[in-house]
């Protein structure tokens with residue numbers, strides 16, 4: 133930083149890089165050392181106190197307070213302020229917009245300027261991302277940058293999920309609901325070289341990034357459409373697999389129920405549904421931290437789909453073989469003594485009745 137002749141502060145690229153390094157290093161400390169210290173310090177009380185008393189004990193524990201404060205404010209620092217991701221993108225706005233308006237192959241991206249997003253999507257800034265993923269054409273790029281350095285940025289997460297699903301079936305027509313900037317969509321296209329894959333999302337900016345990130349090898353069989361996952365307007369029974377990654381927890385309970393019905397309409401007989409999402413952990417401390425994460429990360433619906441008995445809901449919607457199980461985002465992630473904070477990933481898979489095996 134230096135002062136200009138007029139006494140204004142001027143920041144350099146080195147200042148910005150130092151800020152980002154600080155945030156990344158502090159987040160790594162928060163997720164590992166501080167989490168491990170918290171676990172050690174409150175762990176013995178977990179056995180001795182009842183559920184309510186343990187929760188009160190944790191909430192008032194100084195290490196938990198620091199843990200919670202850092203989670204909230206490091207996430208804010210990541211997105212906001214002069215070196216946050218939003219302002220960094222703003223500084224290069226013209227160049228980034230020009231890159232995003234490059235021509236795309238025919239049929240790669242279909243946006244719907246008349247789409248009116250539901251209230252739950254527009255009323256708060258998800259993940260503390262100012263403006264969320266809705267209006268700003270740079271929001272998708274900001275989001276892509278944010279997950280690259282966060283707890284949902286595990287490089288192999290989507291590939292592992294696609295492997296999990298394709299070990300059970302080899303669908304030819306795949307729909308990825310709430311595809312964001314296309315991480316899951318691409319993982320399925322890579323795993324199944326003969327499949328056609330469509331990603332839909334409410335966010336025009338995310339879809340635009342996804343379309344531009346699509347390697348030429350996928351042109352012609354991977355495409356993106358702006359649509360609401362709950363009312364997609366896509367033809368009935370037109371997919372062998374309907375999937376989503378990290379979508380359910382962003383929707384209120386009524387929308388998740390509507391999504392299950394929409395999924396049942398879109399999957400052909402004998403086809404599959406597969407969701408990768410979060411469900412509250414059983415461990416009392418991890419559960420308190422997960423519920424706190426909902427508040428601190430601006431995820432107001434994080435706990436809503438866990439109120440639904442998805443096995444029952446999918447069975448009622450005409451599916452069988454419903455499985456809900458823990459999912460390891462990397463090797464060793466399910467170790468109960470894992471010394472880092474993690475999101476409680478779960479997979480939900482089900483098969484629509486009426487296939488050749490029924």
Ligand SMILES: C[S@@+](CC[C@H](N)C(=O)[O-])C[C@H]1O[C@@H](n2cnc3c(N)ncnc32)[C@H](O)[C@@H]1O
Nearest residue numbers: 265310311312315333334335360361377378379
């Ligand atoms: C946490 S992001 C996950 C994105 C992507 N699936 C991934 O794994 O990177 C959730 C996505 O769901 C989208 N979304 C939320 N509600 C939606 C809805 N009703 N219909 C379609 N997309 C929706 C958001 O725009 C966002 O891109």
